[in-house]
Amino acid sequence: MTSPLTPANALMLTVPPLLWAGNAVVGRVVSTMVPPITLNFLRWLIxxxxxxxxxxxxxxxxxxxxxxxxxFALLGLLGIGVYNALQYLALHSSTPINVTLVGSSMPVWMLLIGWMFFGARVTGRQVGGAAFSIAGVLLVLSRGEWQHLLALRLVPGDLFMILATIAWSVYSWLLAQPRDPPEIRRDWSAFLMAQVAFGLLWSGMFAAAEWQLLQPPPVQWRWPLVAALLYVATGPALIAFRCWGTGVQRVGPSIASFFNNLTPLFAALLSSAFLGEAPHWYHGLAFVLIVGGIVLSSRR
Known part of the structure; x- marks a missing residue:
């Protein structure tokens, strides 16, 4: 039985998209220093x-x-091995705006997979909430001018992000199934470690295949890369996964998925901060639309 969307639960689910926005920025910055799947392996090893x-x-x-x-092997494969590797691969081969646009389909995939495979009922409020939320994301990506969306072109990296989004949706629904041993379920560190242990094995195999088949250039071990690895291993990995897992268990995957659409908004704000640019009017309107989608979908 899920809990209502209280302020504490909302805060719990707001932390991951903020950290994942930083993850997208950092992943793009270091894309020339380390192969994408190897980056995922090093992240989870730390x-x-x-x-x-x-x-x-x-x-x-x-x-x-x-x-x-x-x-736990399945959770590690979907949430750590597949999703993160495909996300870094998408950032390596596609533009950040395309990756963010594809990732904004998360609520749709979450509702669809829940309905098809987990017996979840899709309500009109959830469909309306998804429309509001995605409209907010599109507003950020278009910078308030819809003709910018018409110029977008899909590339292979966007397909990687679609697969990553589907994998994350299945992972989130599995999190909501109470099938874990009580001693592990009660301890967040044990619950996350059980996933990381198997996820690291999957990531290691994928990284080995990357080096064997693609033969990428060697890793450029410099201080910026070390700092990036420490960040993605603590913030977007440990803290974000801990908050997301707890939030999904409390309010359910369908409602939690709408918070994922805060990621591109946070990414735009972080990019503006790094570039020294002030936020624009459409950032505020997008925030209203995304939060409106969350409120609409979570009403009982």
């Missing part, structure tokens, strides 16, 4: 090392990790 002091008991014999390994 995250595992940071989690280890808190969640090492999850690896003990008799832990629920081993009795439920198939579930």
């Amino acid at each position: 995250a595992l090392l940071l989690l280890l002091p808190l969640a090492w008991p999850v690896f003990r014999r008799g832990s629920g990790l081993w009795s439920h390994w198939r579930r």
